Amino acid sequence: MTIQFRTYCETLQQIRQTRGNNAKTRIFAECLKSIERDEELQLAAQFIGEGAFSDLSGKRTSVGSRTSGVAAATFCEIDYDLVFKPCRTATGSSSETISRLMENIPAAIEKRSLVEIGLTDIQELFDRLNRAKSRTDKEQILWESWGMMTPVEIKFFIRMLSQGSLRIGFETKSVVSAIAQAFDQDPEEVRYAHMITGSLGKTALLARQNRLDDATFRLFHPLAFMLASPIESRKIDNLHDYIAEEKFDGMRAQVHVKGDQVKLFSRDLNDITSSFPDIVNFFRQKEIPPTVLDGEICLFKENTIQPFQLLQKRMGVKKPSQKVLQDFPVLFIPFDILYADSEPVFHLTLNERRSLLEKLSDDYHLPITNQFEIHHIDKIETMFTRAIEHGNEGLMLKNRLSIYEYGQRRKSWLKVKKPGGSIDTVMMYAHAGSGKRGGTFSDFTLGVSVKDDERYEEEFIPIGKAYGGYSDQELKELNQRIKELTVERYGPTLGLKPGIIVELEYDDIQVNKRTKAGYTLRFPRFRAIRKDLGSSDVNTLKDVEKLYREKMAQQRSAQSEHLSFLYKRNDSNK
Amino acid sequence: MIIEKTGYHGLYFPELNIAMDGYHPDAEAIFVSHAHADHMPRNRSAHVTATAATLDFMRLRGFRGTSTPVPFGEKINVGSAEVTLFPAGHILGSAMIYLEHEGGSLLYTGDYRIPPSPASEGFESPDSVDILITEATFALPIYRWKTYDELTEDIRGFVSDSLNDGYTPILLAYNLGKAQELMHLMAPLNHPMMIHGAGFKLCSVYEEHGINIGNYITYDRDTCKDKILITPSSALAKGFASNLSKTRIAYCSGWATNESRRTQLTVDKMIPISDHLDFFELIRFCKELSPKKVYITHTPNPDVVQHYLEREKIDSSFLDFEMNMED
Numbered sequence: 001m002t003i004q005f006r007t008y009c010e011t012l013q014q015i016r017q018t019r020g021n022n023a024k025t026r027i028f029a030e031c032l033k034s035i036e037r038d039e040e041l042q043l044a045a046q047f048i049g050e051g052a053f054s055d056l057s058g059k060r061t062s063v064g065s066r067t068s069g070v071a072a073a074t075f076c077e078i079d080y081d082l083v084f085k086p087c088r089t090a091t092g093s094s095s096e097t098i099s100r101l102m103e104n105i106p107a108a109i110e111k112r113s114l115v116e117i118g119l120t121d122i123q124e125l126f127d128r129l130n131r132a133k134s135r136t137d138k139e140q141i142l143w144e145s146w147g148m149m150t151p152v153e154i155k156f157f158i159r160m161l162s163q164g165s166l167r168i169g170f171e172t173k174s175v176v177s178a179i180a181q182a183f184d185q186d187p188e189e190v191r192y193a194h195m196i197t198g199s200l201g202k203t204a205l206l207a208r209q210n211r212l213d214d215a216t217f218r219l220f221h222p223l224a225f226m227l228a229s230p231i232e233s234r235k236i237d238n239l240h241d242y243i244a245e246e247k248f249d250g251m252r253a254q255v256h257v258k259g260d261q262v263k264l265f266s267r268d269l270n271d272i273t274s275s276f277p278d279i280v281n282f283f284r285q286k287e288i289p290p291t292v293l294d295g296e297i298c299l300f301k302e303n304t305i306q307p308f309q310l311l312q313k314r315m316g317v318k319k320p321s322q323k324v325l326q327d328f329p330v331l332f333i334p335f336d337i338l339y340a341d342s343e344p345v346f347h348l349t350l351n352e353r354r355s356l357l358e359k360l361s362d363d364y365h366l367p368i369t370n371q372f373e374i375h376h377i378d379k380i381e382t383m384f385t386r387a388i389e390h391g392n393e394g395l396m397l398k399n400r401l402s403i404y405e406y407g408q409r410r411k412s413w414l415k416v417k418k419p420g421g422s423i424d425t426v427m428m429y430a431h432a433g434s435g436k437r438g439g440t441f442s443d444f445t446l447g448v449s450v451k452d453d454e455r456y457e458e459e460f461i462p463i464g465k466a467y468g469g470y471s472d473q474e475l476k477e478l479n480q481r482i483k484e485l486t487v488e489r490y491g492p493t494l495g496l497k498p499g500i501i502v503e504l505e506y507d508d509i510q511v512n513k514r515t516k517a518g519y520t521l522r523f524p525r526f527r528a529i530r531k532d533l534g535s536s537d538v539n540t541l542k543d544v545e546k547l548y549r550e551k552m553a554q555q556r557s558a559q560s561e562h563l564s565f566l567y568k569r570n571d572s573n574k
Numbered sequence: 575m576i577i578e579k580t581g582y583h584g585l586y587f588p589e590l591n592i593a594m595d596g597y598h599p600d601a602e603a604i605f606v607s608h609a610h611a612d613h614m615p616r617n618r619s620a621h622v623t624a625t626a627a628t629l630d631f632m633r634l635r636g637f638r639g640t641s642t643p644v645p646f647g648e649k650i651n652v653g654s655a656e657v658t659l660f661p662a663g664h665i666l667g668s669a670m671i672y673l674e675h676e677g678g679s680l681l682y683t684g685d686y687r688i689p690p691s692p693a694s695e696g697f698e699s700p701d702s703v704d705i706l707i708t709e710a711t712f713a714l715p716i717y718r719w720k721t722y723d724e725l726t727e728d729i730r731g732f733v734s735d736s737l738n739d740g741y742t743p744i745l746l747a748y749n750l751g752k753a754q755e756l757m758h759l760m761a762p763l764n765h766p767m768m769i770h771g772a773g774f775k776l777c778s779v780y781e782e783h784g785i786n787i788g789n790y791i792t793y794d795r796d797t798c799k800d801k802i803l804i805t806p807s808s809a810l811a812k813g814f815a816s817n818l819s820k821t822r823i824a825y826c827s828g829w830a831t832n833e834s835r836r837t838q839l840t841v842d843k844m845i846p847i848s849d850h851l852d853f854f855e856l857i858r859f860c861k862e863l864s865p866k867k868v869y870i871t872h873t874p875n876p877d878v879v880q881h882y883l884e885r886e887k888i889d890s891s892f893l894d895f896e897m898n899m900e901d
Contacts, residue, residue: 017843019842076715078715079881082877082878082881083714083715083878083881086714086874086875086877086878087714087715087716090714090716090832090874090875091716091832091833091834092832092834093833093834096832096833097716100716100831101715101716103718104715104716104717104718104853104854105715167833433834437834437838438832438833438834439829439832439834439835439838440834440838
C-alpha cells in the first residue's frame with residue numbers, strides 16, 4: 001500500500017498535538033512501519049527531518065516566503081499587502097497564515113479539490129520547483145500543488161519547501177529514535193549510520209533492511225560538526241578527564257583532502273571551497289594522504305591571528321581577488337581529525353585522534369592547536385585570562401575519552417567564553433515575534449544616545465536588535481509596558497517613547513557602514529531590564545566608538561610568542 | 575452626528591448627551607453594553623442604564639452607583655432620542671445599543687457574537703440602521719469559527735477523554751462569560767465542576783437568569799482531583815491545581831486558533847471558542863445591515879475591514895480605541 005501525503009501530514013499534525021517525546025516517537029515509528037515501498041520510506045524519513053530535499057543533495061526549492069505569500073494571496077484572491085501581510089503578522093507564521101486562508105476563504109476552497117497524491121508525487125513537485133527558474137513558473141507549480149491539497153497538507157508542504165523546522169516538536173534526534181524503534185534496531189547503531197550517511201532516508205532504509213553495517217563514510221561529503229556547550233550550562237564532576245585548548249576568533253570549517261582534490265565545508269555544511277583558494281593551495285602542496293580535518297579558519301597576518309572583524313572581509317566572498325587574498329590572508333588551524341589515511345576515525349577517543357593529528361602535523365608541517373593539561377579547576381581561570389591576552393576568544397575544554405559526537409551539543413566539549421561587554425540602551429522599537437513567539441512583541445530594537453552628538457539630529461539611534469536573554473515573565477511585563485509607550489505603529493512594528501532601559505550584552509562590536517550608527521553589535525541579548533535607570537543614563541554612540549577602538553587596539557601576541565597553536569613553517573615546502 | 579471618545583474607551587454623543595461604555599460628566603444617560611471590565615465606566619458611582627443581568631454582574635464586580643434596568647426591546651426616551659437594547663449574543667446580559675433621533679439611527683454593537691453564545695439571550699438586531707459602530711476584534715480572514723456543535727464536541731471530547739485516561743481536565747477561560755458558557759456546554763456530562771473563585775461569584779447570576787450551568791462548586795485545592803476545573807490562565811502560574819500530577823489543559827479562546835499560543839502557554843489542547851463574531855460574519859452583518867456609514871473599533875486591523883467594506887461599497891472609517899487583548 002502506498003502512503004498518501006494527506007495521511008502523512010495528518011500524522012505530522014498528530015505528533016504536533018501530542019505532548020511527550022516517547023509518545024511522539026511511537027506515532028512516527030508506527031507510520032514508518034506501515035510504509036511498504038523503499039522509496040516512500042526514504043521520503044517519509046527525509047521530509048520530516050530534512051525537508052523537501054536531503055541535506056546532502058545541496059538542492060533548494062528556492063521558494064522564499066514572499067513568493068509563497070504572493071502566490072497564496074493570488075490563489076485566495078486577496079490583496080497581498082493589505083490583507084495577507086496583517087494576517088501573517090497576527091500569526092507570526094507565513095505557512096500557518098496560508099493554510100488558514102486556504103481553509104477559510106471561499107474562493108480558495110472552490111479551487112481546491114482533493115486529489116490523492118503520494119510522497120513520490122510530492123517529491124516530483126519539489127523537483128519541478130527546484131528546476132523552475134522564474135517566479136511565475138514557481139507560482140504556477142505552487143497553485144497546481146495547492147489545488148490538490150487540504151490546508152494541513154499545504155502548511156507542511158510550505159514548511160518542507162523552506163527546509164526549516166516543521167514546528168511539530170520532533171527534531172532529527174527523535175526521527176533517529178523512531179527509525180530504531182520502527183525496525184527494532186539499536187538506537188546507537190542507527191545514530192551512527194545517520195552520522196555516516198548524513199541522510200535520514202538512507203538510514204531508515206538501511207535500518208529496515210538490517211544493513212546498518214553498510215553505512216560507510218564518504219570523502220567530500222561533510223560530516224555534521226560536533227558542538228560545544230557553554231560551561232555554565234553543565235555540571236562537570238570529572239574535570240581531570242578534560243584538556244584545554246584556546247578558542248580562536250575565526251570561522252569553523254571542515255577540510256576534506258585527497259591528492260590535489262580539496263574541499264571546505266562551513267558549520268552549516270555548505271561548500272565554501274571557492275571562498276578560500278589559499279587554503280586549497282596550501283593543502284594541494286602538502287600531498288597528504290586522504291584526510292578530513294576539523295578546525296578554525298583564522299585571518300593570520302604579521303604572524304598574528306587578527307580580529308574576527310577582518311576575517312569577515314573574506315566570508316561570503318565567492319571568488320576573492322588577488323588583492324583581497326593578499327590583504328586578508330587566512331590560515332586553517334586544525335584541532336581534530338575525522339578521517340586519517342583513508343579510514344574514518346571519529347569513533348576513536350579524542351586522545352587517539354589527537355595522536356593521529358599530531359603525527360600528521362609533524363610529518364607535513366600543518367598548524368595544530370596546542371593542548372594544555374588542567375591539573376586543577378582553579379587553573380581554568382588562569383588559562384582563560386592567558387587566552388584572552390593572546391587575543392583569542394576563550395577556552396575549549398574537551399573530554400579526552402570522548403568520541404566525535406557529530407551534530408550534537410553535549411558536555412564532551414565545553415566552551416569558556418566571556419561576553420564582549422555590555423552597554424545601557426533604550427528600547428526604540430518592538431517587533432512582532434514569529435514562530436513560537438507569534439502574537440507577542442519579542443524582538444526589540446535598542447538604541448544609544450546621540451543627544452549631544454553634532455553628527456546627528458535625533459536623540460537616539462539604533463545600535464542592535466535583540467530577541468533573547470529575557471525570561472517569559474519579563475517578556476510578559478515588557479509587552480504590557482510597550483502598550484503604554486507606543487506612539488506609532490508601522491505594520492508589525494511599534495515605535496516607542498523612551499522609557500525602557502535595557503542593559504544589553506554582546507559578543508563583539510563591528511563596523512557596519514550600512515547602519516545609521518556605523519556600528520553593530522554581534523549577538524546582542526538582554527542582560528537586565530534596568531528599572532533603576534532613566535533615558536539620560538543610556539550610553540552614547542561615542543561610548544560605543546571608544547569600546548570599539550579599545551577592542552581593536554587590544555594587544556595580540558604573535559604566534560611565535562605563545563603556544564595557542566604550533567606551526568613550524570621554516571620547512572613548510574616539504 | 576458628533577461622536578467623541580470618553581473614559582477608557584467609551585463613546586459620547588454631545589448632541590444627545592448620551593454616553594456608552596464610558597463615563598462623561600455631562601451625560602444625561604450612560605449606557606453599558608455589558609459587564610466586561612473594558613466596557614464598564616471607570617467611575618464606580620455613576621448612574622448607569624443597562625440590562626438587569628449586566629447590572630447584577632457590575633455590582634458583583636464593584637460597581638456602587640445607581641442604575642436603571644432596561645429589558646431588551648423596550649424603547650426608552652433620553653431627551654429627544656429613543657434608545658432600545660438588542661441582545662448581542664456575547665455574554666449573558668450583553669446588549670447592542672440602538673439609538674433613534676430626528677437625524678437618523680445608530681447602532682453601537684459593544685461586543686457581539688453571531689451566531690450567539692448558547693449561554694446568552696441570543697442575538698437580534700434592527701433591520702436597518704444609518705450608522706453602525708462595530709467592534710472588529712477578529713478582523714482578519716484567518717479567523718473563521720467552527721460551529722457551536724463542533725466546539726461542543728471538542729470540549730466534551732477533551733473532558734471525557736481526560737477523565738477516562740485518569741487525568742484531571744483544566745479549562746483555561748475568562749472569568750465572566752467564557753467560563754459559564756463552557757459550564758453550560760458541559761452540563762449534560764453530569765460531572766462535578768470546580769471554578770476559580772473570581773468566576774464562581776458570577777455564576778449565580780446565570781442561574782437566576784435561567785441558564786443551566788451544571789453541577790459546580792468553588793475551586794478547592796484539596797479536593798479538585800478528578801473534577802472538571804475552570805480557571806483563568808493567570809491562576810496557573812500562582813499554583814492553581816499544582817498539587818495534581820496528572821492534568822490536561824485546554825486553552826479556550828478565540829486566540830487559540832493561533833498556533834503560537836500553544837507553545838507560549840504549554841497546553842494540551844487548543845479550543846478556539848470565541849465570544850466575538852469572526853471576520854466573515856462581520857462582513858456579512860455589515861452587508862446585510864448596509865448602513866450609510868460604518869465606524870470600526872476595537873481592532874488592530876481596521877484597514878482590512880475597510881478594504882472589504884469598500885468592495886461592498888460601504889463607507890467606513892476607524893474609531894481609534896485601545897485594543898483589549900483579553901478575549
